[in-house]
Amino acid sequence: MTIISQELQQTIEAMAVRGKGILAADESSKTIAKRFADIGVDSTETSRCNYRSLLLSTPHLGDFISGVILFEETLGQHSSVDHMPIPQLAASQNIVPGIKVDKGLTELANCLGEQVTQGLDGLRERLVDYKKLGARFAKWRNVYHISSRTPSRRAIDINAEMLARYAALCQEQGIVPIVEPEVLINGTHSIEQCAEATEAAIQALFHALYRHGVVLEQVILKPNMVVPGNESGAVVTPEQVAEQTLRVLRRTVPAAVPMIAFLSGGLSPSDSDAYLNAMNQQNAPWLLSYSYGRALQQEALHVWAGKEGNWKAAQETLHHRARLTGLAQKGEYRADME
Numbered sequence: 001m002t003i004i005s006q007e008l009q010q011t012i013e014a015m016a017v018r019g020k021g022i023l024a025a026d027e028s029s030k031t032i033a034k035r036f037a038d039i040g041v042d043s044t045e046t047s048r049c050n051y052r053s054l055l056l057s058t059p060h061l062g063d064f065i066s067g068v069i070l071f072e073e074t075l076g077q078h079s080s081v082d083h084m085p086i087p088q089l090a091a092s093q094n095i096v097p098g099i100k101v102d103k104g105l106t107e108l109a110n111c112l113g114e115q116v117t118q119g120l121d122g123l124r125e126r127l128v129d130y131k132k133l134g135a136r137f138a139k140w141r142n143v144y145h146i147s148s149r150t151p152s153r154r155a156i157d158i159n160a161e162m163l164a165r166y167a168a169l170c171q172e173q174g175i176v177p178i179v180e181p182e183v184l185i186n187g188t189h190s191i192e193q194c195a196e197a198t199e200a201a202i203q204a205l206f207h208a209l210y211r212h213g214v215v216l217e218q219v220i221l222k223p224n225m226v227v228p229g230n231e232s233g234a235v236v237t238p239e240q241v242a243e244q245t246l247r248v249l250r251r252t253v254p255a256a257v258p259m260i261a262f263l264s265g266g267l268s269p270s271d272s273d274a275y276l277n278a279m280n281q282q283n284a285p286w287l288l289s290y291s292y293g294r295a296l297q298q299e300a301l302h303v304w305a306g307k308e309g310n311w312k313a314a315q316e317t318l319h320h321r322a323r324l325t326g327l328a329q330k331g332e333y334r335a336d337m338e
C-alpha cells in the first residue's frame, strides 16, 4: 500500500494549477555566464542576485508562475530589492521555491559522446539543508543525444536509474521531485527520431521509478517536446508537434502523474507557446504545463541588458511572456497576442 504524504501532496497542489506553470531560473554559474555574455554583463554573485531578484519581484508574476527552480547559490541569497531571502520573496508572490540538485553532466565512460548526470553522493544530507532554506521541490536533469548510434541502451538505463534514485530520496525528505529526461534538440535528426528517443528515455524512466518505489502521484515529469533537430531544416506545425508528443506521452506516462511541465529546450518563446497550446487543444490525463527557462526569460533578459534603468521594462516583458504561456497552458493562446 502506497502511503500518500500530505506534505508532498500540498506542494503538488500548489504547483499543478490551471493557467500557471514553472519558471526555470536555475542556470548553473557556467550557463548564466553564457547568457550574461550575450548581453554584455559580467557574471558575478551580485549581478546574478540582481537579475534573479528582478525576475522574482515582477509584480503579479504569481498569476502565471506557481513554482520557481533556483540554483543552489540563489537559494541562500537575499533579494537586492528589499533584502528578503530569495525563497521568501518567491513565496510572498505565491510561488513555490524549488532547487536544482544535480551536479551537472559528465562523459559516460566507453560511450561515444554520451553523458550521465552526477550528484547522488551526499544528496540526502543536501536535501535536508535545502529544505531548511525553503525548497519544497527539486529538479534533476538528464540529457540524451540523438545520432545514428545514440541514445544507447546503456545511457538510457544508467540515466533512468540515477534519476529514480534521486526521486526516491527527494520524496523520503518531503520534497517533490521534478524528473527531467531531456532529449536534446541539437542535430539533423527528424521528428520521428526524436519521438523514438523520447519514448525510450521516458519508458525506461518510469520502469526505474517503479523499481525505486517512487509515488507517481507526487512526481512532476519535465520532458522535451517532440520536435525535429535544430539543424534538420524541417518545418513542423504546432499540430504535428502536439500529435507526436502526445503519442509518446500516452504510451509511456501513467495517468497517475499529476503534471507534465515541458522544458523549452532552445525553442523560441512563440514556438514553445504555440506547441503547448496545440497540446492543450486535446484531452490528456495530466495537466500539460510548462517549466521554461529560456522561453520565459530570454526576451526579458535582453530588455534588461544589465541596466538598472531597464528594470521595469524587463519585468513588464517577463509578465507579458508569462501571461501568454499561462494562456497556452489553458489552450487559449493565439499568435496574434504576441
Ligand code: 13P
Pocket: 024, 141, 180, 263, 264, 265, 266, 291, 292, 293, 294, 295
Ligand atoms: P529551457 O526551457 O531553457 O530548456 O530550460 C529548462 C531547464 O530547466 C533545463 O534544465
